[in-house]
Amino acid sequence: MYYSSESVEELIEQLCRLPTIGRKSAQRLAAHVLKMPRSDVKQLAEALVAVKDRVRACRICKNVTDADTCALCLSTRRDHGLVCVVEESSDVVALERTGEYNGVYHVLGGAVSPVDGIGPDDLTFGDLVNRVAPDPKNPEAPKIREVIVAVNPTVEGDVTAHYLREFLAPYVSVTRVAHGLPIGADLSFADEATLARALAGRRPL
């Protein structure tokens, strides 16, 4: 027990359970919460509970949404024949920030990892195959032309990409985002693995 209040200790312990929050950060956050007006704290608490109560996975792309279908999947301005596969919803945000992508998404919910007990059935992998494979009952359904695999370039991401290709290649063209050097960075600061991949994926000038 560090604080004389059990309630404060409990808050710190709860905050500690969040990723990237250590004990010191948790103490700082708890001290801040103590000083906040009650109405602000109530708003924060309600927002926390609301994400669990209201948010669910989009019927089509499994991205987070408050409705049955997410705004991206409902948009008529988007190219629904182009699907970008990512691991997490946060990856969608990153790609949307570029403003360069006009297709739709599919959120897998992670990557295959036997050590963590995550197999294809624990991901939204089956939904993706159903989405891509032609539906014999509904031949008029909009056809997907290309799947862009944008999973992380980790050992688990690589295997997930390979697995996806095995299942999707019969129906659509499957591509993977390029790996390489970050724009605006110095070549000499790139790590060897990135440089090696960038060299392997070089293009004619």
Added chain:
Amino acid sequence: MKIHWLRMQSFRAHTDTRLEFAPKLNLIYGPNGAGKTNILEAVHYLCLTKGFLTNTDLHALQKNAPFFQLTGAFGGTRRRAVEIRLTFDRRRRKQIFSNGARIERRADLVGMLPVVAFAPSDIAITAGAPTERRRFVNNILSQERPAYLTTLLRYRRVLSQRNRMLDQARRKRETPDAAMLDSWNASLVNLGSLLIKARSRFLADFAGFVTKAYQLLNAVTEEPAMTYKCAIAPPDAVDSQDQLHDLFHERLASRAQREQKVGRTLVGPHLDDIHLSIDGLALRDYGSQGQHRTFGIAIKLAQYQYLNSRLEESPILLLDDVFDSLDAKRARAILALLQSDELGQTLITAAEKQAISRFVPFAFEEHRCIQIRDGAEAANGQ
């Protein structure tokens, strides 16, 4: 590369010891158990994030201490000075900082501060299990090319994931999902082939260094050889990537049933060996005690010369107790190396000062004698 000073806190025999080093030879002497080897171990930790003794990190932590901390200031001819700090706590968390900035990946440190250690436990390289010889090769290649270490760590990750998958299927008495296994195989083959190619190329280059070192140690004309034993491909098939991939896949297919039965990966460079021989006879089966010792020192000398020729910086040389276990001829060969100009900074441990000071003039400023007693520098050390 040189280490200017070192501080050890709660590390083995040292509660809090700070030592300064000279740019060339540093003789560390004192009674057994005083903590001499710990100093070399600490330098090794800072260079390669781990010690050269096979004990776990937890053993290095003093009883009742929450963590150990090692700090060292390094400088090179071409690199700016860098202060490396390594901490290890009871939760087995190892953190490394370079000039105060946290280093996230081991591969970002390894190779920056090259180091070669000679220790009595080196005997395991020639006489021990294949894993010792893989460790030896991995050590050199990781220091020469950080990309090798990155590939090695990724390969090990694939291996543990694939093993887990095979084991899970075995426990459930199922056959593993064929498409999933295919995907893990693709990664295993991709990364594994890179390792095989790197090791095969390295051993071809390294052979010349071993022969030269062996001649230096031994007047008798014996021909040492080090050849790569890889169950996947014969040496001539390694250069073609396609051929190597095909052979790897074929081998996986032929062992698939066995792998399912035992629930673990039975094909790949994690099972490689390096075959050592003298005049065509296997060292393990025919080598005498003396031949083992000579071979062991020859490959360590070769390791030093190889890294010295490949890297911009001369490695820091750590000699732990080597003179006590060597006969006169082998000791002379090491001393010849110590006296040569091409040698960088060296740290030597010995029980007696005279064992080395007879041969090396420690009066010069570039050399230093450090006396260690009860986990601290003795005040009357020069």
